[in-house]
Every structure is written in structure tokens, then in C-alpha cells.
Amino acid sequence: QSALTQPRSVSGSPGQSVTISCTGTSSDVGGYNYVSWYQQHPGKAPKLMIYEVSKRPSGVPDRFSGSKSGNTASLTISGLQAEDEADYYCCSYAGSYSYVFGTGTKVTVL
């Protein structure tokens, strides 16, 4: 199972929007609506930010949104804030009770 492909880094100024792509195959991203996104600050555990492609857990700001088209999912952070600077990982269910993570994207707030 190959890792999902994400850009290594994206950046934006406070208040701007950034979008992170996550490209897989029809066996993972394209085959299931179980795409999730995790935020990880240095030295911390990952935190669920988006589940089932576009749903936000309670407590996650609505600045975070998710979508999917074909084999590519995306996470958009609108109104970028300093505390959004972190690593972000997508994850997809890949069938047979298995999962695959993305390569990870570092978001920098300029």
C-alpha cells in the first residue's frame, strides 16, 4: 500500500486560504468516503480535523473544510491563523480493515 501523495509544504499569510491536496487511487481515496485529515503540532499527537471527507468534529473551527473529487481529496484552511501552523496528514480507508496515510504537508503561516 503506497502512501497518499501530498505536497511537502504550503504557506500563506494570516487571513489567507491554503489548500492541501491528497492524491491516491481508486483503491483508497477514490473508492471510499472515509477520508480524514489530521493536524499535528511538533511533539504532539495527531488531532482529527476532518472525517468522512468533509465533516468536522465538534470543536474544530469551521475554517477547516474538506472535499474530494475522484482520487484526490483536499483540505482547505480559510482565514489562516498562526495556530494553524502545523503538519497535516490525510488518511484513507483502503479496504480489508486497513488504512493508508498521506506523506504529510507542512503548513507555514508567513
Place this chain on the structure above:
Amino acid sequence: EVQLVESGGGLVQPGRSLRLSCAASGFTFDGYAMQWVRQAPGKGLEWVSGISWNSGTTVYADSVKGRFTISRDNAKNSLYLQMNSLRAEDTAFYYCAKERILTGYSDFDYWGQGTLVTVSS
């Protein structure tokens, strides 16, 4: 409050074994599948293994298949990962994670803080 606390990490020589534990609290442990995810220092997340709520299904990443064994004890609210024939490339922080959906598979809504396994001579 949901809590997942991993333990058992440490320094181990190549070829040796180590057993990780994850103590769960704050939720109905026997209602949820559980997962192990690892992260090599400075690298990305890698799904390692999962187990169904009733231990009826266990799955592994190809990178650990045949060497690692996942198990759980619902009476003790605990998850385990037995790691045998350890290799240098198994060096990582190991996180246990809880499935969000009752008895299902979807994503991980709670994570432990991780335990570091270092494989080196």
C-alpha cells in the same frame, strides 16, 4: 474524558522483541476497533495494525506482517502490540488510536501521546 496511554517503548537491539501496551479509559473500550500508528522521528505517519472490537479481525501493514501481533484485553481496557524480530526501520513513536465509529472502521478520533521504540545495537 477519553484517555489512551501507551507504554513499553525503549531501546532494543535488532532482532529482539518488545511489547507495547495502551491503557484506555473514558469510553466503552469493547465497543470500538483500535489501531496502532507509528511515526519515525521527523517522518510521516504510517498505519501499522488494527484489531476489531471483539478481536475477531486483525490486520497488519505489509512492513510488519509476520513480525508484529496485535491483541486486546477488553476486561482490562488494554491494547497490545507484540513486536518481534525488530529492525532499525521499526524505530518510531508508536501511537494507539481509537476508531470513531462504534464497531466500525472510518477514522481515528482519539490518539495516545505515543511511546518511542528505538532499535539499535
